[in-house]
Amino acid sequence: MSISVILAHVLAAALTGPSPLAGPVPMIVTQCSDALPWPGDTRGSVVRRVDFNGRSVELHARRFNGKQYGWARLTGSTRTGDEVYMMVHKGDQSCYTRLQRIGIDGYDAWSQMWPASSQGSQRFQACGWFPYDGPQGTSRCTGHW
Numbered sequence: 001m002s003i004s005v006i007l008a009h010v011l012a013a014a015l016t017g018p019s020p021l022a023g024p025v026p027m028i029v030t031q032c033s034d035a036l037p038w039p040g041d042t043r044g045s046v047v048r049r050v051d052f053n054g055r056s057v058e059l060h061a062r063r064f065n066g067k068q069y070g071w072a073r074l075t076g077s078t079r080t081g082d083e084v085y086m087m088v089h090k091g092d093q094s095c096y097t098r099l100q101r102i103g104i105d106g107y108d109a110w111s112q113m114w115p116a117s118s119q120g121s122q123r124f125q126a127c128g129w130f131p132y133d134g135p136q137g138t139s140r141c142t143g144h145w
Contacts, residue, residue, distance in 0.1 A: 032088055032095035036112035037064075039071050048126060048142035053077070053133060057084065059126035059142045061116070068116035070145065071097070072126030074109045078102045083129040086111040089144070090122050099129075 044062030047070075051057075054077035061070045074084035082102040088095050097112040114124065127141040 029094045029096065032097050032112070032114065036097060036114060037069075039069075039073075039110055039113050043073075044069075044071070047145045050126075050128075050140050050142045051076075052128065052130065052138070052140045055082065055128065055130070057126050057128040057140055057142055059086070059124055059145055060110075061124075061145070064113075069113040070116055070124040071113040072111040072128075074100075074102070074128050077105075078107060078109070079105055079130070079132060081131045082109070083131075084109045084111055085127055085129075086114060087125040087127060087141070088114050088122065089125065090117075096127075 039060070039062075042062070044060035046058045047061045048059040049056055055074060056076045058073045058075065059070060060073055061068060063069070070086065072084050072086040074082060080102055083099045085099045086097045088097070097114060100109040100111060102109050111126070116122070116124075123144040125141050125144050127139060129137060129139050131137040
C-alpha cells in the first residue's frame, strides 16, 4: 500500500467528519514544498506527543532566525521502515512534509520544518507510519497545534 493511499485513509478518518448542516468537508492533500529546511538533530519544545508501542511521535516547535517553525520527530524503539512526517493544515487544504524513513532499528527520524503562520487557520500535526504493526500497517498522529 503506497503512502499516498495511506494518507488518504488517515486524513479521511481524522480530518473530515459529519457536519450538522452538510456532509463531510473534502480535503485537498498534496506534498509540501521540497525547499523546506531540515532540523537535523535539533530539538525544540515538544508541543504535542503520542506514544505507540515504545515509540513516540512528537511535534516540536522552536524559533530560528526570528521565525517560529514546527516539525515532527519519531523517537524510541523505532523499527526499520517506520516513517515520520508532518501535516500542515490551512483551511480546506493540507500538505505533508517529505517523509523520513527509519533505516536502522532504534534511530530517530524527523520531518522537514515548516514556518508557523500568524493566521489562525494554520495548524500542524505530527504523524508516524508503522508498516509492520497490524495487517496493513498503522498510523498515529498527534493532536493539532
